[in-house]
Amino acid sequence: MKRNSRLSSTLHILVHMADAPDRALTSEQLAGFIHTNPVVVRRTIAGLREAGIVTSSRGHGGGWQLGRAPDKISLAEISAALGETLLPFSTESESPGCLVEQAVIAVLDDFRLEAERLLTERLSHITLADLTADFRRRYDLIGVSSHAV
Amino acid sequence: MKRNSRLSSTLHILVHMADAPDRALTSEQLAGFIHTNPVVVRRTIAGLREAGIVTSSRGHGGGWQLGRAPDKISLAEISAALGETLLPFSTESESPGCLVEQAVIAVLDDFRLEAERLLTERLSHITLADLTADFRRRYDLIGVSSHAV
DNA sequence: GTTTCATGTAACTTAGTTAGTTACGAATAA
DNA sequence: TTATTCGTAACTAACTAAGTTACATGAAAC
Numbered sequence A, B: 001m002k003r004n005s006r007l008s009s010t011l012h013i014l015v016h017m018a019d020a021p022d023r024a025l026t027s028e029q030l031a032g033f034i035h036t037n038p039v040v041v042r043r044t045i046a047g048l049r050e051a052g053i054v055t056s057s058r059g060h061g062g063g064w065q066l067g068r069a070p071d072k073i074s075l076a077e078i079s080a081a082l083g084e085t086l087l088p089f090s091t092e093s094e095s096p097g098c099l100v101e102q103a104v105i106a107v108l109d110d111f112r113l114e115a116e117r118l119l120t121e122r123l124s125h126i127t128l129a130d131l132t133a134d135f136r137r138r139y140d141l142i143g144v145s146s147h148a149v
Numbered sequence C: 001g002t003t004t005c006a007t008g009t010a011a012c013t014t015a016g017t018t019a020g021t022t023a024c025g026a027a028t029a030a
Numbered sequence D: 001t002t003a004t005t006c007g008t009a010a011c012t013a014a015c016t017a018a019g020t021t022a023c024a025t026g027a028a029a030c
Helices: A006-017 A026-031 A036-048 A075-082 A097-123 A128-148 B005-017 B025-032 B036-048 B077-080 B099-123 B129-149
Strands: A054-057 A063-066 B052-058 B063-066
Touching: A006 A026, A006 A036, A006 A063, A006 B005, A006 B099, A026 A036, A036 A054, A036 A075, A036 B077, A063 B052, A063 B063, A063 B077, A075 A097, A097 B005, A097 B129, A128 B099, B005 B025, B005 B036, B005 B063, B025 B036, B025 B063, B036 B052, B036 B063, B036 B129, B077 B099
Parallel strands: none
Antiparallel strands: A054 A063, B052 B063
């Protein structure tokens, strides 16, 4: 799992979970999908459990399942549950007394607030169901082209 | 200079340069404003020179100046010249053959493209002149309140 | 022309972040 | 009671970016 790919890795995992709604998938299996370690998976999606996006169960037959229907899970919620920042730049003051810095931070914070609102709004309209639908489209296409050949 | 504060630090520097349009400021002076090292400053704003946002001159009386009027320099250009990414998450494929991954990346890339367009559009409407104006407002306010007390 | 000052840049060091790993306790089903 | 699986702490390794040192290049002042 590469740096900065927590969102896409998590989505990958979640689509697999949506594709197997009747059984729990283990951290081991999920880790296999994104070529990483089970502990990394558990650590990464721990926040999703707290947000109710997934549930986990221990012991025999245990593992991970979606907490609700895929069309009720938006990318905005997932991103937030991962603790991801949509905007990368920092606006903490390093010399609080400086009026120039105050002006810069004020403008940048305004922008950040508005930008975060915009991005979150857009992400809230994309659901896990959209991703699984896209996946199925690709899957069917391959099937058709295999037949054709 | 903290991590992830290259944009705000650079803006800080540029406002100081806009505030002294008649003389060149040295890396040493600029570094003082943001509490860092002259070499870090030179390295950070090297890209701005290539973009024509600032000019530099060597030797006696040398240093840095704005390349054009503050109202002709947008935050979008500055951010681009710094090589900053507006969106932090990566969408490189780690298992290119996987249809689930392809679907995830397709959706995420769509979002990223649209988001980058939106943010850039907004940043292109904020200029250095807006920042200096905000700074002057704060400066005058302090002046007034000092008088009042 | 020599001195002084300033940038340009390479090379190295240091600090911080995050993924990966190991280990083990707690919970649960067979 | 045993096998399985999560939860989590602790540690290691890899990577990134800032900070630092050093020195070559260029330009103004004398």
